Amino acid sequence: MKKRTWMCVMVACVMLLATACGASGDSPEGSGANEKLVVGFAQIGQESGWRDAETASIQFYAGQNLDTIDLKFADAQQKQENQIKAIKSFIEMDVDVIGLAPVVETGWDAVFTEAKDAGIPIVLVDRMAAVDESLYATFIGSDFIEEGKNAAIEMSALLGGSGKIVQLEGTVGASAANDRKKGFEDEIAANHPGIEIVASQTGDFTRAKGKEVMESFLKTYGNEIKGIYGHNDDMALGAIEAIKEAGLKPGSDVVVVSVDGVKGIFEAMAAGEANVTIECNPLLGPQFFQACQTLKDGGTVEKWIKSEEGIFRADTAAADLPNRKY
Ligand code: AHR
Numbered sequence: 001m002k003k004r005t006w007m008c009v010m011v012a013c014v015m016l017l018a019t020a021c022g023a024s025g026d027s028p029e030g031s032g033a034n035e036k037l038v039v040g041f042a043q044i045g046q047e048s049g050w051r052d053a054e055t056a057s058i059q060f061y062a063g064q065n066l067d068t069i070d071l072k073f074a075d076a077q078q079k080q081e082n083q084i085k086a087i088k089s090f091i092e093m094d095v096d097v098i099g100l101a102p103v104v105e106t107g108w109d110a111v112f113t114e115a116k117d118a119g120i121p122i123v124l125v126d127r128m129a130a131v132d133e134s135l136y137a138t139f140i141g142s143d144f145i146e147e148g149k150n151a152a153i154e155m156s157a158l159l160g161g162s163g164k165i166v167q168l169e170g171t172v173g174a175s176a177a178n179d180r181k182k183g184f185e186d187e188i189a190a191n192h193p194g195i196e197i198v199a200s201q202t203g204d205f206t207r208a209k210g211k212e213v214m215e216s217f218l219k220t221y222g223n224e225i226k227g228i229y230g231h232n233d234d235m236a237l238g239a240i241e242a243i244k245e246a247g248l249k250p251g252s253d254v255v256v257v258s259v260d261g262v263k264g265i266f267e268a269m270a271a272g273e274a275n276v277t278i279e280c281n282p283l284l285g286p287q288f289f290q291a292c293q294t295l296k297d298g299g300t301v302e303k304w305i306k307s308e309e310g311i312f313r314a315d316t317a318a319a320d321l322p323n324r325k326y
Contacts, residue, residue, distance in 0.1 A: 038070045039292050040090030041099040041125075045078040047171075047205045048234040049262040053326035054101070054126060054282035061285035069289060078171075080104055084111050091118050097137075097292040099123045104173035105130040112136065121295045125288055128175040133303065137295055140287050140305040144176050147278045148183025150311055151257050152192065154276040155184075155227050158255045162194030163226035166217045168203040168210050168239060170231035177202070180231045180259060198225070203235040210235025214242035223248060230258035233265035233277055240273050251275055251314070261312060263324050269317035279309035282326055 039062075043055055055075075062071035072095060074086035080103050090098050091114055098120055102108060105128060112135040115122050121137035128139055155165060167184070170177030181200070188195050199217050203210035210230060217225060228243075230236030236258035243250040250256050251273040258265060261279035268274035284307070291301045312320055 036068055036070045037097070037289070037293050037296055038072070038093075038095045039097050039099060039289070040072040040074070040086065040093065040095040041288075042074045042076055042083045042086040042090070042101070044083070044101050044103045044127075045076055047078060048207075048232055048260070049264060050232060050234070050260045050280065050282050050326070051101075051205075053262070054284060056326075057283045057285035058099075058125075058288060059285075061289055065289070076103065078103060080107060087111050087115060091115055091120060094118070095120060096296040097121050097123055099125050099288055099292070100129075101125045102127050102129045102175070103171065105175045105178065106173065109135065123288065123291055123295070125284055126176075126282070130175075138291055138301045138303055138305055140284055140291060140307075142280045142307045142309060144179030144280075145183035145186075147259050147280060147309075148180040148185075149187040150183075150278050151180070151229055151259060151276075152184045152187035152195075154278070154311065154313075155229055155255070155257045156188070156192040156195050158257070158275055159195065159227055161192060164196045164198045164221065164224050165227035165229060166214070166221070166225055167197055167200035168213055168228065168230040168235040169200060170202065170205045170235075172202050172204075174205075177205075177231055184229060195227075203230070203238065205232050205234060207234040207238040210238030211242045212238070214239035215245075218242060218246045218248075222246075223253065225254055227255040227257065230256070233258045233260040233262045236274060237264050237268060240268055244273075249273075261309075261324070262326060263321065266312070266317045266321045266324055269312070269314040270321060272314065275314050277312050279312060281307040281309055 062069045076082035108129045108131050124136050124139040126141040201213050203213045228239050236256050240250040243254050256274040257276045259278045259280050261277045265277045294301050
């Protein structure tokens with residue numbers, strides 16, 4: 001009797017265990033599936049070659065690690081409201097970490113607070129958000145102020161310290177535009193009194209708008225313009241087209257300094273149509289997922305994981321080109 005009772009207890013225990021496993025969704029072949037790092041990433045859109053390279057870096061890394069990473073990717077088509085919607089849906093999905101390249105700096109407090117309340121860390125990728133430090137885990141990206149400052153030093157050197165120039169700004173309200181403008185203008189004001197910024201307008205980080213705005217600058221100032229500073233290479237490439245169509249020579253009549261380091265600007269520099277690019281690294285996929293994994297594991301990450309970048313000039317562009325990865 002005693003033996004039979006003991007057997008029954010054993011069978012009941014095994015059945016209970018099996019039921020418990022089924023309820024949690026585990027299966028022999030699926031075991032570990034729940035251990036995947038689940039990340040939601042809200043990308044800005046596709047405004048530039050640089051951004052396409054960043055998207056590719058993130059998607060490629062996730063694609064190479066399908067057994068350990070589950071990436072939910074949203075393209076916000078340049079709209080903050082779409083990024084906010086994406087973040088809210090990632091919160092509903094209960095992802096492990098949310099990644100975001102904020103299209104503009106402000107307006108994130110409410111949705112970041114929702115993520116924080118849900119216990120989901122936010123990782124800012126390439127652009128900053130103007131929120132309290134407690135609302136995000138880390139920022140992975142460049143020092144945009146430094147980039148602007150370096151662009152000003154290069155511009156002044158190219159013009160021998162004097163000349164009228166124009167500025168093509170990035171998306172209004174974006175940290176990359178705000179800080180590249182500040183870094184550039186502060187450096188000019190402090191150390192290059194002969195350089196005069198006669199016009200400055202947004203080209204929204206796109207080649208098409210860069211060209212359009214440069215056309216209007218050329219209509220107003222014609223060959224008085226001796227230099228153009230683009231907050232990104234794509235706008236500078238658009239400006240180069242406008243300069244050529246106006247019968248001037250980009251790279252000599254009008255010097256061209258911009259930020260990013262995409263292949264297109266290296267080709268323009270090699271052809272003598274652009275002068276300097278200040279590098280900004282978009283290949284952030286590996287660092288991004290490493291930070292996400294550390295956060296999921298309960299570890300800590302640096303508040304700013306800074307990119308290391310260089311300055312590239314026309315004289316080495318042809319030799320540099322084969323080594324460029326984006
Ligand atoms: O935030 C980085 C900037 O955004 C890049 O310079 C630009 O090309 C992009 O679209």
